[in-house]
Amino acid sequence: GPSTNGLLQDQRKLLPIARGRDALVREIQENDVTILLGETGSGKTTQIPQYLLESGASGSGIIAVTQPRRVAATSLAVRVAAEQNDKLGKRVGYSVRFDERSSPETRIKYLTDGMIVRELLSDPLLSQYSVIIVDEAHERTLRTDLLISNLKMIQGKRNHRSTGSKEKEKEKFNPLKIVIMSATLDAEKFSMFYQNAKIIYVKGRQHPVKVYHSLESQTDYVESAMRTFFQIHTDQTPGDVLIFLPGQEDIESLEKSIRLFANQLPHDVMDVLICSMYAAQAPGQNSKVFLPSPARTRKCILATNIAETSITIPGVKYVIDTGMCKEKRYLARNTGGGFDTLLTRAITKSSAMQRAGRAGREGMGLCFRLYTEDAFDTMDLSPEPEILRCSLTSSILQLKCLNQDLEDLDLMDMPDTESISSALKTLWLLDAIDQNKELTPLGRQMALFPLEPVHARAVIASREQGCTSEVLDIISVLSASSKLFVDVAEHREAASEARRMFRHASGDHLTILNVIRAYSDISTTGGKAARREWCRKHFLNEKTLSEASEIRSQLRQACGRMRIDWNVSCGDGEGQLLKSLAYGLAQNSAFLQPDGSYKQTMGHSVIKIHPGSVLCDKKVPAIIYDELIYTNQIYARGVSSVQKSTFTAIGALNRRSS
Numbered sequence: 001g002p003s004t005n006g007l008l009q010d011q012r013k014l015l016p017i018a019r020g021r022d023a024l025v026r027e028i029q030e031n032d033v034t035i036l037l038g039e040t041g042s043g044k045t046t047q048i049p050q051y052l053l054e055s056g057a058s059g060s061g062i063i064a065v066t067q068p069r070r071v072a073a074t075s076l077a078v079r080v081a082a083e084q085n086d087k088l089g090k091r092v093g094y095s096v097r098f099d100e101r102s103s104p105e106t107r108i109k110y111l112t113d114g115m116i117v118r119e120l121l122s123d124p125l126l127s128q129y130s131v132i133i134v135d136e137a138h139e140r141t142l143r144t145d146l147l148i149s150n151l152k153m154i155q156g157k158r159n160h161r162s163t164g165s166k167e168k169e170k171e172k173f174n175p176l177k178i179v180i181m182s183a184t185l186d187a188e189k190f191s192m193f194y195q196n197a198k199i200i201y202v203k204g205r206q207h208p209v210k211v212y213h214s215l216e217s218q219t220d221y222v223e224s225a226m227r228t229f230f231q232i233h234t235d236q237t238p239g240d241v242l243i244f245l246p247g248q249e250d251i252e253s254l255e256k257s258i259r260l261f262a263n264q265l266p267h268d269v270m271d272v273l274i275c276s277m278y279a280a281q282a283p284g285q286n287s288k289v290f291l292p293s294p295a296r297t298r299k300c301i302l303a304t305n306i307a308e309t310s311i312t313i314p315g316v317k318y319v320i321d322t323g324m325c326k327e328k329r330y331l332a333r334n335t336g337g338g339f340d341t342l343l344t345r346a347i348t349k350s351s352a353m354q355r356a357g358r359a360g361r362e363g364m365g366l367c368f369r370l371y372t373e374d375a376f377d378t379m380d381l382s383p384e385p386e387i388l389r390c391s392l393t394s395s396i397l398q399l400k401c402l403n404q405d406l407e408d409l410d411l412m413d414m415p416d417t418e419s420i421s422s423a424l425k426t427l428w429l430l431d432a433i434d435q436n437k438e439l440t441p442l443g444r445q446m447a448l449f450p451l452e453p454v455h456a457r458a459v460i461a462s463r464e465q466g467c468t469s470e471v472l473d474i475i476s477v478l479s480a481s482s483k484l485f486v487d488v489a490e491h492r493e494a495a496s497e498a499r500r501m502f503r504h505a506s507g508d509h510l511t512i513l514n515v516i517r518a519y520s521d522i523s524t525t526g527g528k529a530a531r532r533e534w535c536r537k538h539f540l541n542e543k544t545l546s547e548a549s550e551i552r553s554q555l556r557q558a559c560g561r562m563r564i565d566w567n568v569s570c571g572d573g574e575g576q577l578l579k580s581l582a583y584g585l586a587q588n589s590a591f592l593q594p595d596g597s598y599k600q601t602m603g604h605s606v607i608k609i610h611p612g613s614v615l616c617d618k619k620v621p622a623i624i625y626d627e628l629i630y631t632n633q634i635y636a637r638g639v640s641s642v643q644k645s646t647f648t649a650i651g652a653l654n655r656r657s658s
């Protein structure tokens, strides 16, 4: 209603950045590139785009604001739409993979950096945008780096057209403004990359945050987080607590111990409401986080670094920082094909500062760091750019479609030749590029799917094999952000019993197919409650299945655009189905050895089948798999049995030595 919006308007005016509004707009108008540094909470992400829109500085174009994470993009759009007193998807919208809310009226769009890089494919000059704001640039994600490089080139082209152009061309003149934003940025480096772009500092954070360090170093951060939480809970004034942990496993284990202890508290202490936030949650699953706490209740939010930047969680006054995070890292050595894996490591100073900042969004806050001040001093300043440590396969393919070679780009940091050649090898095995590293028509088609190249390859193969319907079913589950099977240690046997009916002798992929088909049947006959009950009974994650259904409809549309009939089904022809998957997973394949282990066909590692697989303990001549997990051994997860001759048929093995 109007009164709520009135309140929001008052809040906007109180933000530290509001005082500098006119000057900021002027600077952005006068400079091609502006580097904007301001403390967290000063109002950069929510206000700058609105200032540009309201002052008319963005002209008739759209203002893009990029975010490294989808939860940030979607929640910011919700907030800014409310501040604009408008429905989400009208003037303010968002666009993230598999989800978009926008309309022809949209003037401010929050996107993931991945989405805007993808938009380059259809609009190489990003001509519908008049301002592109690259937010949280300090995170240096792979897509942010590619975007920053492309923006430099695009701006050269778009802004250059203006000078000396004839009258007619002036009408088409469509200059681009670039704004690079962060709270903790190596501003000089960005400025140098953009020919000494102007750096502007916005002073003042909204509210002070007092930071405490541990006096001694902690060995068990989960336990220490729990103790700290209960100290806050019993000693401190009301206010929600946000705890940063590295990953989902730690979140689950801390949640358990907090619940256990909370039940033993005396009655005069407030209730505890635990919610969690991590990447592998389906959209909406973390919505509880954003709701206000009920009366006499302290909300305790357990989060990974996805809650670290950009977002505001109302009510949070206390932050507990374990000092740990998971980082994606590319393992190329001794493993055949390279791939990304997650490693737990100490965070960087910039992360520590961002985490503390989450406590001062709405009022004064406290941050408890579970590490010593010395440990803070020895932390790296900011994360190593992702481009130096992640798989480049998907990006190199997208760049090839833009006639760009990664090696030739003007990049802030250049990846090493080993990871470039490993990505090129994968693309060559997928037939996406030819011997001369030129894009093939197949590769161009693969890039049009919002999927990893290996999955896109399987979808394309399914057309020839006549099983697109089945392959889309399976790939949509594999592309969902959480696991399909609920895995609770105490119920492992019951779960396996309840899911026995889905098991398929050929392995995990057809098992997944059985699950999603049964789920679709339930969905057509029963309502939401029936679906939920069915999933609970079979120990299946309903969010995964509902997300997969959405992804599937997106993939069907993509197939439609490419004139692939998604409705073609192979019935019981599982051979065709496995063959289609093998086209994509050829690099992830292994043959049985005389000693019962499996050896990679395209690498040298000896691997075992993961205990969670249908094929665990089975000996089949050849397997394909979704991924490798490194513990004390190398395990293949998501495994299906295929015939050895499949690989000859698809020609994959001929390529491996080239």
Ligand code: ADP
Pocket (backbone or CB within 6 Å): 015, 038, 039, 040, 041, 042, 043, 044, 045, 046, 047, 075, 079, 206, 310, 311, 312, 314, 360, 361, 362
């Ligand atoms: P910055 O990008 O500089 O860190 P933001 O523009 O994201 O700052 O947010 C500025 C302030 O706006 C926050 O400190 C908070 O007070 C308020 N705010 C932003 N988003 C929300 C939200 N979703 N709910 C409540 N308050 C919010």
Ligand code: MG
Pocket (backbone or CB within 6 Å): 044, 045, 046, 135, 309, 310
């Ligand atoms: Mg921000």
